[in-house]
Amino acid sequence: MTTTQEQTSEITTLLMEECGVGRRFASASLDNFNPTNDAAQEVLNACTQFVNEWGLIYKNGSNLLMIGRPGTGKTHLAVAIMRGLMENYETDVYMTTAQRVIRAMRDSWRQNSERTEYDVIGFYCEKELLVIDEIGMQHGTDSERLLVSEIINTRYERMLPCILISNFTRDELDGFLGYRAMDRVMESVSVLPFAWGSYRTSTHG
Ligand SMILES: Nc1ncnc2c1ncn2[C@@H]1O[C@H](COP(=O)(O)OP(=O)(O)OP(=O)(O)O)[C@@H](O)[C@H]1O
C-alpha cells in the first residue's frame, strides 16, 4: 500500500496521542532506519517481515523479543512496526514501559482511584499488539515485577502478540519476569539481538 504524506502525519499524531509513543520516536519508520551493518539489516528484515506476516502472527499470538545494547534502535524499530501495522491493517497498537505498567497498577490501588487493577490489566490486554519497552530498567519489588508478568501471562492466554524490549540478556530476563512468564513468551517468539554500537554516539554515514 502506498501511504500519502497526509496519512503518514496522521499516524504520527495517533502514535503520540493514543498509542503511548513519545514525540522523539513518533516519526520512526522502517524506511528511516539506517542499517549500519549486516546484523542491523537482518533485524530490519525481521521487523519488515513481522509487519508483512501480521495476519499469521496475530493468529498464532507470536511475540518478538528485542534485546541488546542502548542506542541500537530497539525503540525506533518497535515504533516502526506499530506504524507499519497501523498503515496496513489499522491495528490497535500500544507502547508502554515496564515502569509505566507498575505505576498504573500502583495508582489503581490508591483510595479514590478511578481505575481498578482489573481495568488496568484490561487496558493492556485488549490491545491487538502491546509493546513493553525498558524491561529491567526499574527497581521494582519482586511483587511489582510480577505485575508485568501478569500482563504477559494474560496476553498469552488470549493469544495476543507482544513485543518485549530490554537491555537484559535472556537469562537476566528469566530472573526479572520469572520463569513462568518467560517460558510462555518463548513458546512462540523471534529473538532479535541488537549487538552493535550505539547510534546515538556513533558517526553514521
Ligand atoms: N539504525 C538507525 N537508523 C536511524 N536512526 C536510528 C538507528 N538506530 C537508532 N536510531 C535513532 O537513534 C536514537 C536511539 O535509538 P533508540 O532509542 O531506538 O535505541 P534503543 O535501542 O531503544 O536504546 P535504549 O536501550 O537506550 O532504550 C533514536 O533517536 C533512534 O531514532
Ligand SMILES: [Mg+2]
Ligand atoms: Mg529504547
